Amino acid sequence: MSNPAATPASVAPASLDLPQPYLxxxxxxxxxxxxxxxxxxxxxxxxxxxGEYALPEAKVGLGLPALTPRQARDAGARALVIGVAxxxxxxxxxxxxxxxxxxxxxxxxxxxMHTRLAEVPMLRDAAARHxxxxxxxxxxxxxxxxxxxxxxxxxxxxxxxxxxxxxxxxTALSLARAMREAGIxxxxxxxxxxxxxxxxxxxxxxxxxxxxxxGAAEWLSPDADSAHWDVIExxxxxxxPAYAGVSLALLHGSQPDAIVVCHEPGRRELLGYPGxxxxxxxxxxxxxxxxxxxxxxxxxxxxxxFNTSHLSADQAQALMRDESQRLGLPVADPxxxxxxxxxxxxxxxxxxx
Amino acid sequence: MSNPAATPASVAPASLDLPQPYLxxxxxxxxxxxxxxxxxxxxxxxxxxxGEYALPEAKVGLGLPALTPRQARDAGARALVIGVAxxxxxxxxxxxxxxxxxxxxxxxxxxxMHTRLAEVPMLRDAAARHxxxxxxxxxxxxxxxxxxxxxxxxxxxxxxxxxxxxxxxxTALSLARAMREAGIxxxxxxxxxxxxxxxxxxxxxxxxxxxxxxGAAEWLSPDADSAHWDVIExxxxxxxPAYAGVSLALLHGSQPDAIVVCHEPGRRELLGYPGxxxxxxxxxxxxxxxxxxxxxxxxxxxxxxFNTSHLSADQAQALMRDESQRLGLPVADPxxxxxxxxxxxxxxxxxxx
Numbered sequence: 001m002s003n004p005a006a007t008p009a010s011v012a013p014a015s016l017d018l019p020q021p022y023l024x025x026x027x028x029x030x031x032x033x034x035x036x037x038x039x040x041x042x043x044x045x046x047x048x049x050x051g052e053y054a055l056p057e058a059k060v061g062l063g064l065p066a067l068t069p070r071q072a073r074d075a076g077a078r079a080l081v082i083g084v085a086x087x088x089x090x091x092x093x094x095x096x097x098x099x100x101x102x103x104x105x106x107x108x109x110x111x112x113m114h115t116r117l118a119e120v121p122m123l124r125d126a127a128a129r130h131x132x133x134x135x136x137x138x139x140x141x142x143x144x145x146x147x148x149x150x151x152x153x154x155x156x157x158x159x160x161x162x163x164x165x166x167x168x169x170x171t172a173l174s175l176a177r178a179m180r181e182a183g184i185x186x187x188x189x190x191x192x193x194x195x196x197x198x199x200x201x202x203x204x205x206x207x208x209x210x211x212x213x214x215g216a217a218e219w220l221s222p223d224a225d226s227a228h229w230d231v232i233e234x235x236x237x238x239x240x241p242a243y244a245g246v247s248l249a250l251l252h253g254s255q256p257d258a259i260v261v262c263h264e265p266g267r268r269e270l271l272g273y274p275g276x277x278x279x280x281x282x283x284x285x286x287x288x289x290x291x292x293x294x295x296x297x298x299x300x301x302x303x304x305x306f307n308t309s310h311l312s313a314d315q316a317q318a319l320m321r322d323e324s325q326r327l328g329l330p331v332a333d334p335x336x337x338x339x340x341x342x343x344x345x346x347x348x349x350x351x352x353x
Numbered sequence: 354m355s356n357p358a359a360t361p362a363s364v365a366p367a368s369l370d371l372p373q374p375y376l377x378x379x380x381x382x383x384x385x386x387x388x389x390x391x392x393x394x395x396x397x398x399x400x401x402x403x404g405e406y407a408l409p410e411a412k413v414g415l416g417l418p419a420l421t422p423r424q425a426r427d428a429g430a431r432a433l434v435i436g437v438a439x440x441x442x443x444x445x446x447x448x449x450x451x452x453x454x455x456x457x458x459x460x461x462x463x464x465x466m467h468t469r470l471a472e473v474p475m476l477r478d479a480a481a482r483h484x485x486x487x488x489x490x491x492x493x494x495x496x497x498x499x500x501x502x503x504x505x506x507x508x509x510x511x512x513x514x515x516x517x518x519x520x521x522x523x524t525a526l527s528l529a530r531a532m533r534e535a536g537i538x539x540x541x542x543x544x545x546x547x548x549x550x551x552x553x554x555x556x557x558x559x560x561x562x563x564x565x566x567x568g569a570a571e572w573l574s575p576d577a578d579s580a581h582w583d584v585i586e587x588x589x590x591x592x593x594p595a596y597a598g599v600s601l602a603l604l605h606g607s608q609p610d611a612i613v614v615c616h617e618p619g620r621r622e623l624l625g626y627p628g629x630x631x632x633x634x635x636x637x638x639x640x641x642x643x644x645x646x647x648x649x650x651x652x653x654x655x656x657x658x659f660n661t662s663h664l665s666a667d668q669a670q671a672l673m674r675d676e677s678q679r680l681g682l683p684v685a686d687p688x689x690x691x692x693x694x695x696x697x698x699x700x701x702x703x704x705x706x
Contacts, residue, residue: 148594206564209563210559211559214594214598238644244601248591249599250598252594252598
């Protein structure tokens with residue numbers, strides 16, 4: 001990093017387009033919390049999921065057609081996605097027979113666990129034998145460039161947060177969907193592994209080498225038509241002691257025209273970091289705008305996304321109305337949708353005066 | 354990153370202590386600019402360099418004893434360090450005979466080029482045959498933790514900058530040396546590959562995966578005696594479109610009690626980024642203090658380090674006096690040393706009132 005001029009010439013990385021549609025594998029999962037990836041795919045990429053496939057021990061279903069790998073292949077599936085996590089991130093032996101069957105029946109395997117699929121010798125050998133691919137969405141593309149700082153064409157929105165794990169991905173997905181419903185040309189851009197599975201492309205920014213993180217963010221939302229919106233999934237928080245660097249690289253590389261601040265009302269301490277206070281919404285807006293101006297001087301905050309899953313509908317509505325008044329900005333819970341979400345979308349795409 | 358609780362349990366990484374002392378290899382270098390690493394080692398780790406070793410074509414010397422690998426080994430050397438760079442970062446074929454000789458004569462090889470030593474089959478085979486190590490200082494230690502945000506004991510100083518490549522490493526080295534000369538218990542902590550070679554330990558922060566960058570910075574300056582100072586080599590700049598994320602992770606993980614802002618008077622645009630203005634010193638102080646308070650609320654700016662290598666002694670002195678008055682902070686050029694440097698050291702270690 002000490003001498004940018006000495007950086008070897010960058011090569012444009014290959015796109016990470018995933019084989020689709022998917023068969024969603026649920027393993028032997030007994031609690032829905034461990035099937036978040038599968039539920040996310042069902043909710044946000046339903047048209048690209050031909051069915052689900054589970055071991056007899058599984059206690060969780062998605063409501064999709066139950067298909068064997070062979071049936072899924074016949075229905076057009078091109079890959080089996082491991083849609084469940086387990087403690088430690090390993091692939092248990094009980095999963096091997098169904099995964100091997102999927103390879104034999106013509107499906108690629110897609111995983112995002114701590115253990116890479118290619119680290120399992122039986123899977124590696126079977127994939128080679130059947131001419132199938134093992135794709136780990138934790139692996140970023142090779143040959144990412146360092147950031148150039150060059151302003152790109154098209155419009156960009158970035159979801160930012162007061163903490164991790166409070167709805168930045170779902171907010172971006174919801175806003176992209178609501179934009180398209182409003183007739184706006186918009187794409188969701190995934191910066192994390194579940195998002196990559198949903199979008200079928202993107203990259204896991206947290207796995208990129210630090211020097212290339214802003215460059216990866218630039219690569220994620222390339223030049224586009226002047227009226228096109230990229231809605232970019234945020235990561236971490238500028239006020240997080242472990243992940244602020246990732247958040248800043250994503251902010252700088254995204255060059256957002258608009259940010260939406262994601263927040264969970266009532267969360268007082270950073271998740272997993274007792275004693276570390278969640279910053280205020282105002283502080284989060286101010287910090288993101290101040291730092292974001294470096295690569296887009298026209299950056300503005302379009303509004304706020306609340307995760308109100310722990311509140312009743314009435315409580316949520318009252319709180320969002322009060323906070324909207326206090327902050328002078330639209331506030332919506334994208335999962336609840338409705339007029340509040342449409343107002344937030346309008347605030348995102350309006351041309352600032 | 355979306356769920357910190359799911360992060361696998363961290364294992365403390367092995368220390369990256371390098372085998373020392375060194376024999377410095379100059380290859381066939383004809384211009385001093387390509388031997389910066391060797392000069393840095395000579396200037397800052399002279400007592401750990403037994404000699405230099407070059408091909409007959411070389412036109413650059415360090416003024417150290419010229420030794421063969423065998424002679425260096427007899428003089429106590431444990432490793433040959435590749436102290437030169439060449440365009441493209443490859444290891445030319447003409448270097449292979451001397452490098453193979455060094456392995457045969459009992460030296461480990463240490464490199465930091467773009468091409469990893471272990472990627473060269475002849476070196477890999479010879480190292481295995483002779484039981485020697487090939488060490489790449491571009492490789493960070495394995496199993497780095499994510500940052501905890503926990504405040505560590507001991508005192509820390511971080512050099513920060515208005516841009517890349519303007520003296521953050523030399524400032525940290527100079528301050529650590531001047532502190533020790535003033536009787537203060539101080540260590541230089543290296544965050545880049547040349548610094549790692551000089552210190553004989555540390556890590557190349559720019560090569561760490563983004564999610565672990567702040568954790569790597571925490572690991573770099575562990576708990577210490579309350580009166581001990583770690584003087585940490587800074588990286589990049591918070592106002593750099595490509596590297597600000599690395600700088601922020603280092604700032605958060607370092608938890609500095611004091612920062613020293615490094616600046617090159619007269620530099621108007623970021624190196625290699627035409628059109629991107631160098632931020633003011635005041636903006637750089639303010640941004641670092643604001644963001645640094647997250648992990649150390651007591652952070653303060655102790656003073657400024659100027660790189661005045663392009664000015665005369667008189668010009669430099671006048672400029673530093675004027676800027677010191679304007680900013681109300683000590684300003685020194687560590688390479689020029691003198692009373693200004695001692696005043697900067699006093700400002701670094703003074704207990705704020």
